[in-house]
Structures are given as C-alpha cells and as structure tokens.
Amino acid sequence: MNASSLITAQTTKPIFDAKVLRKTVLDMAYAGATVHIGCAFSIIELLAVLYRSHLRYPGNDPLAAERDYLVLSKGHGVMAQYACMRELGWLQNEAFTGYFADGSDLKGLSDSRIPGLEVTSGSLGHGFSVGVGMAMGAKLRGTDQKTYALVGDGEINEGPIWEGTLFAAHHALKNFMVIVDENGFQAMGRTQEVLDLGSIQAKFESFGFEALSIDGHDEEAIDRTIRRLWASTSTAPKALIGKTVKGKGVPFMEHNNIWHYTRLDQDTYAQALAAVAGSAA
Template identity: 75%
Template sequence: MDNESNRRFDPARMRRTVLEMAYAGSTVHIACAFSIIELLTVLYRCHLRYPDNDPRADGRDYLVLSKGHGVMAQYACMRELGWLNDIDIQGYFKDGSDLKGLSDSRVPGLEVTSGSLGHGFSVGVGIALGLQRQGTDQKVYAVVGDGELNEGPIWEGALIAAHHKLDQLMVIVDKNGFQAMGTTDDVLALGDLSAKFASFGFETLEVEGHNEAAIDAAIRHLWATSPGKPKALIARTVKGKGVPFMESDNRWHYTRLNADTFVQAVAALAPFRGSK
C-alpha cells in the first residue's frame, strides 16, 4: 500500500461521501454501506485490476456487489478513482441521476443490477465460469450480506462454484449480524458460516472486517492456497461502523438523515480512520 493509494482511499473520507449522498438524496441504507467500507477500500486499493483505469476494460477483474443496497460504499470508491465527480455525488437519487439506491449495471463500474438479494452471487459464479472457459487470470469478487445467505440461490451458486472448481472466485461475506427486519439470528440463524462454506467446498478464512491490513493479508492468503477451490472470506463487521450513534443500531437500515443528524454524523467521523 503506497502513500498515494492510502490518501486516495481513506475510509473516513469515503464515509463522508456516503453521508453526503444520503443527505443529498434523502435516502436510506447508510449503515449498510458503512459496514463494507474497509472491505471495498482494500479491494480497490490493492487487488482489483482495471487496465488504464477503465471500469469497462476487457481485462478487468470483477467486483459483484450482490448486497446491492450497500452501493453508496462502491460509489464512494468510484469517486476516489475519478469515475464519479462531485456533481454525481450531489445529484445522487435525484431526478435525472444515473445513480440509484441499488447497484445498476448500466453505470460503468457496477457489474450487476442487484438488490433482489441472493441473486448477485450466482451472477458472479456465472462470470467466473465464463472467465475460466476463456482461460484468463481475471478474478471475481462477490460481496454478499450475511442476511442474504438465507436465500437458496446463494447455496445453489456455491455448489456450482465448487463443482466447476472456480478458484478465481472469492465470496466476501459482510457479517454484521443484521438484516432489514432484525438480527440474522432472530430472522433465520445462519450458524457457523466458515463451516458452511467449507462444507460446500470453499477454502475459507475469517477476518476482522474493519482492519485493512488483516483484510489484505487474508485475501492474499486465500489466493495463494488451495488451487481448484473457490474462496470465502467471512468478514466480521459492525453495521453503521464509524458513526457511534449508528453502530449496531438497525434503525439506520431505513432511517434518513436530517440537517441535525447529518452534522452530527460528519463530526463523529473526524477521529475515525479505521485500522491499517
């Protein structure tokens, strides 16, 4: 991680971008975006390849955001890369804007239209299968929420990934313990996710999902081990991470910012810089 990249992908600044978007668009899903900021930071800074910084380059790696409602975190990364500008951010969710509240594949840099949970991962599996048949070294990262793991298509996709030995595929689970209507344990207990993915034939690791150095090391380790097996990274995260009054408060799945909470949230970000 060079100093320039660290400056470009600063988690506190990207959370500020998310707040600006949510406030400008009077929209929701702030806490859902905050829990994946460090995960996406490490992917864009250290792992995803975009020849000539082109989000549609033929030789690119693929980031499939199955957890489509967390798209503001991806928009924040795209702003860092210069793919989006300040006008795009301030116009978020407004009439005429291409930037919607769910991932939309018509936006360069977003690989899937997602938000109907459980389906994006299977799209990522299909992309990985296509790349395998083409014989390329491109990689596919599929970011899923732990809540969507109670959807059957996730596990159908996992079976296909293992059967076809898609070792260029990595699923990253945002394990924040919540989904829209409550905790994952209350809605449908998921059990030991590492054991589950291992039983489906994945090479699996767990990591603290806000520690950038640990995330980077875990991703590198997974790619270096077990050829012929898809990978699963289980990231323990905090929903709403970075703003104390949002952390682990599931009301912020659907709560909108007002003038007061926007100012309070921005002020709360000042001392937060994540873990390097």
C-alpha cells in the same frame, strides 16, 4: 449509458481512506434524503482494500475487457461502492451532490448501466450467482481474471446463494471469491433471530470452499487474508467472512438497525460528520 459521461480524469493515485469514503456516503445520503447508510458503512474497509490493492482495471477503465469483476450482490450497500468509484475518478462530483435528484444516473441499488457496477442487484441472492457465472466464463476463456462477490449475511438466507456455491465448488472455480459482510443484521432484525446461520465459515467449508474469517474493519487483516486465499494451491473457490459492525464509524448508528431505513436530518447529519471526522484511522 455513455461511459464517458460519467468517467472523469484521474490525476492522482487514490488512497481510499475510510474516513473520506464514509463522509462521501453521508453526503450522498443527506443530499438524496435516502437510506441504507448502516449497511454501506459496514463494507467500507472491505471495498477500500479491494480497490486499493486487488482489483485490476487496465488503464483505469471500468469497462476494460481484461478487468477483474466485483459483484456487489448486496446492492443496497452501493453508496460505499460509489464512494470508491469517486476516488478512482469514474464519477463526477455532480453525481454526488445531485444524488437522487430528478435525472440522477445513480440509484439506491447497484445498476449495471453505470460503468463499474457489474450487475443490477437488490433482489438479494442473485448477484452471487451472476458472479459465479463470470468466474466460469473466465475459466472457459483461459484468462487470469478474478471475480469477487460481496454478499450480506442476511442475504445468504436465499437459496440461490447455495445453488451457486454448489456450482462453484463442483467446477473448481479457484478464481472466485465470495466476501461475506457479517454485520449480524438484515432489514427486519438480527440475522440470528430471523434465521440463525450458525458458523458461516463452516457452512462454506461444507460446500467445498476454502474459507477464513477475519475482522472486516481491519484493513491489514483483509489484505493479508485475500492474498493468503489467492496464494493457496487448492482449486476450491474462496470465501472471506468479514465480521463487521453495521453503521461502523458513527456511534449512534453502530449495531442500531433503525439506520437501515432512517434518513438523516440536519442534526444527525452534522453529528455523523463529526463522528466520522474524529474516528480512529
């Protein structure tokens, strides 16, 4: 895919306002009659802080050789990442109004053919290990690039997650950070009921990670904790566990797993837009 066909000129510094990002997700989901709204909403603040304050893209180029890497392992949350990429000027407005229309470049899962999306994910558990490989590559090259892998709490039921975790700790990949979207749900129910994970922080610590848990919607806490983890003198890889709300920002979607696969109609779209517009900053 030709990157220039998607990337637009960026004239103002994006602020990544959570309300704006959620509205973009709703507009996309309604235009495309598609799903996965709740799991996109739970990662909005996590992505906003990463793009605003941490991810490095020299020249605002998503393909810059010196860039940091963001691997969206929970690829079904990609509408939240698309919304951030729009703020950066990497995607044209037509890509959003024509989402899921015939010929649309943007899919419902992360697709590495889109500049800015590092991996094709959706087969859960695999993106994490790709991210570990990217971090290992940066270490071998001697660069200062950082790699972030964003995973869901249901996703970490997958065995490849823990294989990658062992590898990252063994090789002291201090340039690697996993961010867990702990919203308490997966496709078929509550994570606690499907396969109880216990303390996610304790699990990553037991695998040799330096780990911290925070409110995944508190942008100041997210920013502060990312900086704290990177400032550590430990050579261990890092884990940030964000405790989030699936469907955050729209009351009838919050903690309601039906919105993993439910499509918006005219009425629910209007109600959701009003809720997002009136939500606290």
